[in-house]
Amino acid sequence: MSIQNNYVAIMAGGIGSRFWPVSRTNKPKQFLDILGTGRSLLQWTYKRFLDICPPENIFFITNHAYATIIKEQLPELSDHQIIKEPSRKNTAACAAYFAHKIHALNPDANIIMSPADHLIMDERAFERSVFEGIDFIKSNNALLTLGIKPSRPDTGYGYIQYDQSRSIENVYKVVTFTEKPSLEIAKAFLKSGDFLWNAGIFLWNAKTIIAAFDKYLPELNDIFAQLTPVYNTSSEYHEIEKAYPLCPNTSIDYAVMEKAQNVYVVPAQFGWSDLGTWESAYDNSEKDYLGNAVHGRDVVIIDSSECMVKAPDKKLVVLQGLEKFIIIDTDDVLLICERNKEQHIKEYVAEIKRNKGDKFL
Secondary structure (H helix, E strand, C coil): CCCCEEEEECCCCCHHHHHHHCCCECCCHHHHHCCCCCCCHHHHHHCCCCCCHHHEEEEEEEHHHHHHHHHHHHHCCCHHHHHEEECHHHHHHHHHHHHHHHHCCCCCCEEEEECCCCCCHHHHHHHHHHHHHHHHHHHHHCCCEEEEEECCCCCCEEEEEEEEEECCCCCEEEEECCCCHHHHHHHHHHHCCCCEEEEEEEEEEHHHHHHHHHHCCHHHHHHHCCCHHHHCCCHHHHHHHHHHHHCCCCCCHHHCCCCCCCEEEEHHHHHHHCCHHHHHHHHHHHHCCCCCEEEEEEEEEEHHHHHHHCCCCCEEEEEEECCCCCEEEECCCEEEEEEHHHHHHHHHHHHHHHHHCCCCC
């Protein structure tokens, strides 16, 4: 299969507040080695796409404040492969911007939009699913997403309902999207067998997604359509700076995917996790015989079980008598939190901001 028309947009502008206190505003989780693999999540994501498209066709869309960190972690990138957003406007704006920019470069472009901070354990299976999707979007007027076969009734993920009676190869028509359901509804979804987790990985042809924006969010599409003469020139960022304040702050899911009639999904299993929380890091970490996931050179565990522990290599941490806790130690912050309360970490961060300012964020 020719890969010359394949382009990847890796979205790397998030803050990752649920991984506080390791993830900070000046260096959020996509730039960190959360699981102690020797590579950051961003570096793993870049490597994952090297067999799917030419390296020069891999782009990063990020907040302008993070461009230097990306260049440090991936020095092989040219400057034009790091697309700087002047402000955070959610995923619809970055998808529309990238589609118009790449369409100006190559009208036949196939585009893959991927988060920078997800974990994928089986990269060969991931490649197969992506190529299945690319084959489909090349010859069909389709917006496509990758759906993960759920293993549990997780309330932290969005769900995709698909019509199993209507398939072409391994591609199915999407019926509905549901955002983060209650536990009871998630259990019903799992039992029904026709729901998938929404991995937030999208595939489409540049022409197809531009037509969808023109139909469902024309005011956003017009903003980027009128900039066609400046894409891939030295004037681009200056014009984007003026355009971004005009963009609505909305997600691609809400703006297009939930409204369009030509949405399809590839059901997949490739060891996926969005690594959105410390609990997901615990789930994907090696554990000792008492179920403790330990990241740190000098951590001593005494009478403790099923804990998630991350500490600097230069510090001795002694843990006694805790069960099912998260213990995250950094140079200036110590977090001790029950694992079943970790969904509240974003709230704790907001409270710290109110009471302590930005010093510890």
